[in-house]
Amino acid sequence: MRLLRSFLPIAIFTVASLMYVHQQVELVKLSYTIEKKEKALNVILDRREQLSYNIKNLEAPSRLESALLAKNIDITFPKKGNVVRMARPYVISGRGVSDMRSVGLEKRFNIFGFLDFLTPKAEAHQAEE
């Protein structure tokens, strides 16, 4: 009993010390994990930046022009009358381009509109990852 009493504080101290050391080891491990993840994230971000830079490079007007000229494609900006501005939104159907109103897509006032939620509708579902 006496022996136990004298060893108990030592045991408690030892366990507490071990727990503290364990905690510190875990912290260091966590640091390495964070660093690893950060590195991976940076690689991805760098790659993304590099790719958007490449896209920008490819989209540069001077590069596009020279690339097209190399293929003997000479393009010019449209003249005044070449661009036709459409006054209202149009839809393209099998019968050609038509005004939204002519194909009945225009939103009309509906007296029973407040019951709209009862009717089934096509809904997009979020894709599972």
Add this chain to the structure above:
Amino acid sequence: MHSGILRKRQFAVFLFFILSLSILVLRLFYIQVIKHGFYKKIADEQHTVSLEIAPKRGIIFDRNMRVLAINLHSDSVFANPRVIKDKRKAAASISRILGIDEDFVYERLSKNKSFVWIKRKVSAEASASLKALKIEGLDTIQESERSYPDKALACHVIGTVDIDNNGLEGLELYYNKYLKGEPGWVVSTQDAKRKLLESYQYEYIPPRDGSDLVLTIDEVIQSIAERELAKAFEKFNAKGASIVVMDPRTGDILALANLPNYDLNNAKNRSQESIRNRAINDFFEPGSVFKIVTASAALEEKAVLLNDKFDCENGEWHIGRRVLHDHTPHGIMTFKEIIEKSSNIGTVKAALRMGQEKMYKYMKLFGFYDKTGIDLPGEVAGINRPIKGWSKVSMYAIPMGQEVTATALQLACAIAVIADNGYRVRPRVVKQVIDPTGKVIKEFPVNVSARAISTDTVLKMRSVLNGVVNSGTGKKAKMEDYEAGGKTGTAQKVLEGRYSQDRFIGSFIGFAPVEKPVLAVVVSVDEPHPVYFGGDVAAPVFRNVVNDTLRYLSSKDQ
């Protein structure tokens, strides 16, 4: 007897251990308690590291938020020479991959230091090859590198940065304080391999990234301008060329280009000739394009009317010992025809009616005595004498653009007066500064000076300059779809104090569309040959640039 000896021996061993333990305890006490501060300092120095976190430099966008300058990461190679064993072999391998002198690398590796740069901002391939060598003591760190996706586009406007991403030229220099940002700091513990331990961060001050610039430059218009300028530059074997495309209503510089130019991504290897932003750094005698000032002044002061007739002396007018020439002999012409045909004699005669005080007044009003105030470094103004310094013959030279100097940008601002209803506007290259969160922190408003000429004179001048394009010296600026106004100029260069007989600057300044101008353009070609007339070398550039730009703008508006 035996037990007594044993006890003594036991006691001796016990005493030995007790003494040893006591020595150890004392030593431990000495280290842990007495020398605590000393050893803690050494340990802290080894484990605690204070690092600067570089901010991201701001992005430069064109007026439509297309990226013109961005930051990419690249590796920089460094070494710890104290760790590298076979320095000669390492130097040979490194120099082969990085393409640098072996002796230079060896000299670096021979230093008694724990950190030396080998080469900063190397290519990804070179970095990968170096890592594959697995040389102990050789490593890379990531740094931010300025990259320009459009390469040489608008190089003189954008400018360059040094190896530490500090602005050196152009907007990179002028707006460095906005673009640069402020570095942050982290104080943390590092392990034996010098890796930072995130969980032991004592202090973290995040960096403040640089703000972004939104320019007035339009990437497409800039590209058109550079394309057409390059065509003329090559075709006429010119020494240099400049173009400024400006919105006269706001002073927005839509395009500004000079030739020769250089690739911003490879600025180290550029020539001295290509560095200069000629449009704002170089001034020259404008020649006949300056007649827009003389004509505007004479009309504004009602010294002449458009239909007033002048005798142009069949191309040769003797004034004392001086003889004034016209390129093509003309007889009697109206003032409108004089400007259209660019008669020196007629212009001088009209200016003499007005007098030198008024000539001087309008030179000032058109901005020939001041810098334009553009937000680019190194702008100069033409050197023009105050009226007190004018000689007796000055009024026979200045009205036709001699004895007066101007930069291409000053000429752009002068033609913009006619294009913008008589007001002189201050040109600007940057519209906004936005912080990394997208909030506008600074806007540069349109800055308009006092009116230089009345609307009546503006309308008259537009009609005169439209005549220059339709039936005068600027026919090559005429477009199919749009009506333009402009003035040609062919100035002899001054070399060693004399007018050169074989070196010229061909220029054209103009605006379009005549009825409601949205573009003011200046084109100048330095030493073109064998053809050197402004109407032949610069007017076609104006036509093509304005034609494509107006088509582009109208398709964009729709």
